[in-house]
Amino acid sequence: xxxxxxxxxxxxxxxxxxxxxxxxxxxxxxxxxxxxxxxxxxxxxxxxxxxxxxxxxxxxxxxxxxxxxxxxxxxxxxxxxxxxxxxxxxxxxxxxxxxxxxxxxxxxxxxxxxxxxxxxxxxxxxxxxxxxxxxxxxxxxxxxxxxxxxxxxxxxxxxxxxxxxxxxxxxxxxxxxxxxxxxxxxxxxxxxxxxxxxxxxxxxxxxxxxxxxxxxxxxxxxxxxxxxxxxxxxxxxxxxxxxxxxxxxxxxxxxxxxxxxxxxxxxxxxxxxxxxxxxxxxxxxxxxxxxxxxxxxxxxxxxxxxxxxxxxxxxxxxxxxxxxxxxxxxxxxxxxxxxxxxxxxxxxxxxxxxxxxxxxxxxxxxxxxxxxxxxxxxxxxxxxxxxxxxxxxxxxxxxxxxxxxxxxxx
Ligand code: NAI
Numbered sequence: 001x002x003x004x005x006x007x008x009x010x011x012x013x014x015x016x017x018x019x020x021x022x023x024x025x026x027x028x029x030x031x032x033x034x035x036x037x038x039x040x041x042x043x044x045x046x047x048x049x050x051x052x053x054x055x056x057x058x059x060x061x062x063x064x065x066x067x068x069x070x071x072x073x074x075x076x077x078x079x080x081x082x083x084x085x086x087x088x089x090x091x092x093x094x095x096x097x098x099x100x101x102x103x104x105x106x107x108x109x110x111x112x113x114x115x116x117x118x119x120x121x122x123x124x125x126x127x128x129x130x131x132x133x134x135x136x137x138x139x140x141x142x143x144x145x146x147x148x149x150x151x152x153x154x155x156x157x158x159x160x161x162x163x164x165x166x167x168x169x170x171x172x173x174x175x176x177x178x179x180x181x182x183x184x185x186x187x188x189x190x191x192x193x194x195x196x197x198x199x200x201x202x203x204x205x206x207x208x209x210x211x212x213x214x215x216x217x218x219x220x221x222x223x224x225x226x227x228x229x230x231x232x233x234x235x236x237x238x239x240x241x242x243x244x245x246x247x248x249x250x251x252x253x254x255x256x257x258x259x260x261x262x263x264x265x266x267x268x269x270x271x272x273x274x275x276x277x278x279x280x281x282x283x284x285x286x287x288x289x290x291x292x293x294x295x296x297x298x299x300x301x302x303x304x305x306x307x308x309x310x311x312x313x314x315x316x317x318x319x320x321x322x323x324x325x326x327x328x329x330x331x332x333x334x335x336x337x338x339x340x341x342x343x344x345x346x347x348x349x350x351x352x353x354x355x356x357x358x359x360x361x362x363x364x365x366x367x368x369x370x371x372x373x374x375x376x377x378x379x380x381x382x383x384x385x386x387x388x389x390x391x392x393x394x395x396x397x398x399x400x401x402x403x404x405x406x407x408x409x410x
Contacts, residue, residue: 007056010034012317013076015051016059018042020083021299024059024306031314049073057313059083060090068094078405079103079316081309085296092327096378099345099405101328103312107162108304109296113211113239114166116295118174120263121207123289124235125150127261130286146260151175156205158198159212159240160186167209168192179204183217202229207237214241224249233260239295242268251281254288261287265295320382320409322373329373329380339368339384341409342393347402348379356381359396363388378404 014036016024025036042063043051052058052074059081060066066080068091080090082104095102123129125148134141155171157164160182168178168189178192181201188194195201198221202208208230212218222236222245230236236259238245247268253259264282270293271278282288315321320343321333346352353372360367360383369384390408397406 009317012056013037013054014057014059015039015055016083017064018061018083020059020061021302021306023303024083024310027307027310028314031310031318033314033317045070052077057081057317059309059313062086062089064089066090066095071095071098071100074098074100078407079313081313083302083305083309085109087326093376096327096376097404101316101322101325103309103316103324104326105305105308106324108308109298109301110162110166112298112301113163113295114170116265116291117163117167117209117237117239118170120237120239120289121150121155121171121176121209121235124207124237124261124263124287125153127287129289133286150207152177153206154179154204156180156195156201156208157192158182158201158208158210159218160192160194161211161213163239164209164211165189167211198226199229202226203231205234206231207235209237210240210244212240212244214243219243220246222246222250224253227253227259230259232258235260236262237264238262239265242266242270247281251285251288254282254285259287261289263289263291265291266293318409320407322380327376327378329375329378331371331373331380331382333371333382336369336384339386339410340388342383342385342388342397343405343407343409344381344383344397344400344403345405346379346381346400347404348374348377349402352379352400352402353381355400356383356397359393359400360385363392363396365393 009032012033012035014028014033017039019040025038028036052070054076056076057079058077061084071091071094077100080095080100080102085104085106087102087104090102092102127147131141152175154177157167157178157180160180164180168180171178172190179195179201180192181195181198227249250262254262267280282290312324319333319335320341322328322330323332344356365388366386367383372381394406394408397403
């Protein structure tokens with residue numbers, strides 16, 4: 001399949017689905033893309049097919065599923081923005097094989113999660129939720145018993161990445177002592193102390209908060225043995241992934257009063273849609289705070305996501321840069337002044353680069369710069385050359401066997 005997509009910006013049709021934050025449309029317009037269409041919801045399949053026939057850029061969130069079959073109809077589409085963290089809703093291989101680069105915003109909600117963790121830490125240490133529940137039921141639990149300040153307490157952070165390190169800064173600002181454990185060497189923020197052993201961290205913390213990804217190492221990372229290493233009356237917070245903590249074991253230690261409380265935002269089985277029934281072994285335990293995976297769900301995060309994803313889509317459309325693409329070879333490209341820039345996306349097989357450069361050699365077009373990267377069977381080469389007309393090179397480039405897509409950007 002070979003196509004040319006070298007269009008003026010105002011002709012690039014951008015369709016944003018699922019009520020993506022309005023900052024996205026403004027950011028596109030600020031970058032010179034005026035043909036932006038907004039839809040408040042996901043589209044029914046027939047309408048989505050129709051959109052895919054003509055859109056060049058598609059923005060979606062988690063409810064729009066793009067299968068290989070749907071993508072095969074997207075003849076003009078050259079990039080997809082997932083305005084969320086996950087990208088499972090898109091068949092990434094199929095998109096890559098059509099030369100469609102897919103982007104997302106993995107860290108735009110870091111601050112939202114970190115703030116919630118601090119809030120939960122205070123709520124747990126003060127026993128606010130059971131007291132609030134009692135007040136709703138007409139009971140007046142005015143007591144300082146078991147209610148503690150967080151100042152001077154020890155917070156143990158497991159996973160010291162984007163979120164864990166933000167939590168560290170905020171917790172220290174509130175006077176907490178911070179320990180952390182990570183499998184990678186990490187530079188401590190402030191006075192935080194790195195502990196090589198998870199067991200030591202669990203045994204030394206008043207509150208333990210998890211900020212690890214879902215990997216073979218973290219899946220089932222916290223079972224009864226680990227929970228048993230925690231201090232008597234300590235608190236556990238998990239806003240990371242539902243697979244990390246064994247909730248049956250956590251429920252039994254909370255019921256026994258061995259742990260003081262827990263706040264859990266992520267679950268092994270989460271309802272697919274609003275209104276679907278949610279079940280967890282932590283239900284009906286007064287010391288457990290349960291939230292419906294909203295750690296990163298704030299208006300600010302939505303706006304950050306909009307700006308971050310649009311930045312990536314525009315960098316790809318304007319310059320061919322694929323930094324942060326989840327299914328594409330990564331090239332970090334800046335605008336080059338006085339030249340033409342040509343993109344060639346191809347199946348990763350021997351000899352293609354030689355044939356690409358031969359096209360320019362035969363036409364005596366001077367190549368000023370050339371970058372190649374490959375990934376998952378895809379090859380991506382970007383050439384900066386002396387000024388050329390698209391008709392001078394694109395037909396020859398497209399005739400190279402294994403070519404998926406070519407574009408001339410300027
Ligand atoms: P990140 O990738 O920046 O940091 C993860 C850290 O965990 C890295 O430093 C990594 O080295 C470390 N790590 C990996 N395996 C480990 C192990 N076995 N033991 C100790 N450390 C380990 O990720 P980020 O952005 O900080 O996100 C953390 C988690 O939060 C992710 O699971 C993410 O899915 C989740 N998340 C949840 C949200 C919510 O709404 N509840 C929103 C955003 C993220």
